Amino acid sequence: MAELEHGAAEPLVVETEVDGDGPVVKVSGDLDIASVEQLKSVVSSIVEKRPSRLTFDLSRLRFMDSAGIAVLLGAVSQVETVRLRGVSHAVRRLLELTGLTDVFAIES
């Protein structure tokens, strides 16, 4: 992630679509403490419908901090399988350092 610029925030964009496996939430931009509420409201409206699977597509995510992780964790407690797609090295490290690699189903 060395190519990333420090400082300037990239706006968070959250898109939702449904594929054969259930809802997919595409997250792009910076997901941090400043923008986390936006994703939170999208996720809570999805988990209300009690899907059995939920996928987060993080391939266009530029940055995520522990506040963002907390939102993903919020889905884990209510949805049977939460999958992460397009996990970058930075996100993988965050998951490893906080013991979360087993909590999510991580697509390679």
Place this chain on the structure above:
Amino acid sequence: MDAATPHEEGATGERDAGENAGAARRWRPSAAALGAFLVAAAITAVLSVTSLILYKHNERRLLNLRAREVSLVLSAAVTSVQTPVASGAALADSTAGDLRRFRTFMAPFVGTGRQFASISLWRLGAEPRPLVVLGATPQSLPQLGPTIQRLARRSDTLNLTGMLERAKPSLGFAYRAGASSNYLVYAENPLPANRRSKLESNSAFSDLNYVIYLGRSQRNRDLLLSSVKTLPVHGLQSSRVVPFGSGAFTLVVTPRGSLSGSFFDSVPWITALVGLLVALFAAALTDRLVRGRRRAEQLARRLDQVASETRERYIEQRSIAQTLQHELLPQKLPEMAGLRVNARYVPAQAGGDIGGDWYDIVPLDGDRGLLVIGDVSGHGVQAATTMALVRHATLAYVAEDYRPGVVLAKLSDFVRSRTNDYFATVLCGLISVDEHRVTFASAGHLAPLLLNGEEGRFVKLEPEAPIGFPHGAPLRETTVDVPAAATLVAFTDGLVERRGEVLDEGLERLRSAALAAHMRDAQLLARLAEELTSEDHRDDTALVSVRWQN
């Protein structure tokens, strides 16, 4: 605006009065509008006066031209008057006063509607006497002798004389053909009694009034003819002296109307009127703009005020929340023999809310103690109160069984049973001071940093899922040996997370900063807080350091 506003106006003065709605009742223009009006009016005045001056100048020039034309016409009349009179004089001289031939020659020039009212032929001598009189008999013919004598002094030129004091004033012309001639022809034309002459409307000079004097001055008694009632004439006029025979007329002309045309006459006034309208328009526009700007400024001030009130309220609320959080954290860390324990909480800055970070040091039996540091997800007062709940629950479970893995497993079950909305990362470390050993369990929490002399490394832990997830069994424990004079630094993620970085970069920054400070034995946590949390960090941060003193 409430009813009190108009009363306040008097006190706030003129400048503010315009900004209040109450002032709308008594409208007064703004200074800028007045200025705009005055400038536009001044420009208008200059333009009007300039065009007036140009107009007057043009009128004068035209009038001078017209006066010259009139004088040329008048000069041309010399010939028409002189020719019959001079011819008659020459005839009388050459025929030695043949009256029959004189009468025959002069008859067509005399009579009503003809060129002269009266013509007489005079024999000159000591006592000049008339030989014949054609047409009307001149008044007081007998007294004419001295006049004839005087007129005879100059010969070969048309001599003029005015009988202007008489009841019926008249103008006389005389001609003597040569200085040796014994004859003189005298012609006379009456003047209107009041010297008024009607203007003929079809005349080429119908646009002029004129006054003609006999001689070279404009004395009233020399007045011959005038088209105006009152004399002398006033205003714009042009006068010329027109030589006439041996004498002269003085001609004064004044315009009856505008010589350059009625449009040019009104240009200065049109300019003034249009300029005045433009000035009024400019003033109204300026006034409108000024008022608009004032309203905008007022609005901006109001918005500023609201913003600062909101900011103050926010800061107040935030400080209330921070006070609450501060109260929820340990007020004083317990003393433990052989250890120097420090802790620090850094609230979020720059619009950040209060968080759910906390720490505890719990002395246990003997030389043991428990280090707890944690971070409840989310922000705000709710996160802080959840943190208090989790913190006290932790203390309760520690009382039952202080193995870190067990404490965290129980805590996780407790949190799961209470809420689905919050999670917490917690690091629990059972410290055996004398054994220089710490047993850690981590529920999703970042591993602590171990500083030993020139070496600094993160403790290798196998963190499990955060508190709030089903764990079933006690969490994995990892035991590390801590050398004498070494320091453990436990922290929450706010210290190391930066936008656009892999977490490892933040950890490395912490490691090198901590190592540098530790080696200098400086105020470790204060330095870390200062170096690693910036003005704009949005997350709160907790730090605990435990140093073995031997």
